[in-house]
Amino acid sequence: MGGSGDDGGTAMKIVWNENQQRFETEDKKAYLECVFKVEGTHHVIDLIHTYVPPSKRGLGLASHLCVAAFNHARTHSLLVSPTCSYVSETFLPRNPSCLTFVYKEDTALGETADVHSKI
Numbered sequence: 001m002g003g004s005g006d007d008g009g010t011a012m013k014i015v016w017n018e019n020q021q022r023f024e025t026e027d028k029k030a031y032l033e034c035v036f037k038v039e040g041t042h043h044v045i046d047l048i049h050t051y052v053p054p055s056k057r058g059l060g061l062a063s064h065l066c067v068a069a070f071n072h073a074r075t076h077s078l079l080v081s082p083t084c085s086y087v088s089e090t091f092l093p094r095n096p097s098c099l100t101f102v103y104k105e106d107t108a109l110g111e112t113a114d115v116h117s118k119i
């Protein structure tokens with residue numbers, strides 16, 4: 001992965017934007033858009049789109065956004081639908097421990113989940 005991670009410091013902190021249903025950097029310039037839904041008996045957070053401005057790419061910002069989303073999924077007993085290609089093709093292969101939380105039709109996790117659409 002390229003870059004030293006030095007992108008100004010504060011931009012690396014990830015916060016939840018309830019109104020826009022997305023995880024984002026404090027400067028709002030990089031974000032991961034989410035949709036909460038129910039698939040059968042499973043409560044799912046669908047990670048639909050990741051965006052990092054060109055000037056900040058290659059520093060791991062998208063990875064930080066995904067970590068925040070997967071942490072949220074774990075603490076709220078949600079499964080994750082990795083619709084965004086960055087999540088499915090880059091983040092998950094590099095973070096295989098997160099595959100545990102990926103939604104599949106036969107997934108049994110989360111049957112008694114107490115689901116919130118908020119942090």
Ligand code: COA
Pocket residue numbers: 001002048049050051052053056057058059060061062063064084085086087089090
């Ligand atoms: N799908 C999958 N992986 C992608 C990708 C894409 N569309 N675009 C870039 N990547 C990979 C690169 O190959 C890069 O690999 P490297 O580390 O070997 O160089 C890796 O992402 C970089 O990871 P990271 O630093 O965590 O990502 P980032 O902060 O640079 O942001 C994107 C990555 C995809 C969010 C950013 O390039 C972007 O906003 N692109 C435009 C929007 C887009 O295509 N979003 C994804 C589809 S929803």
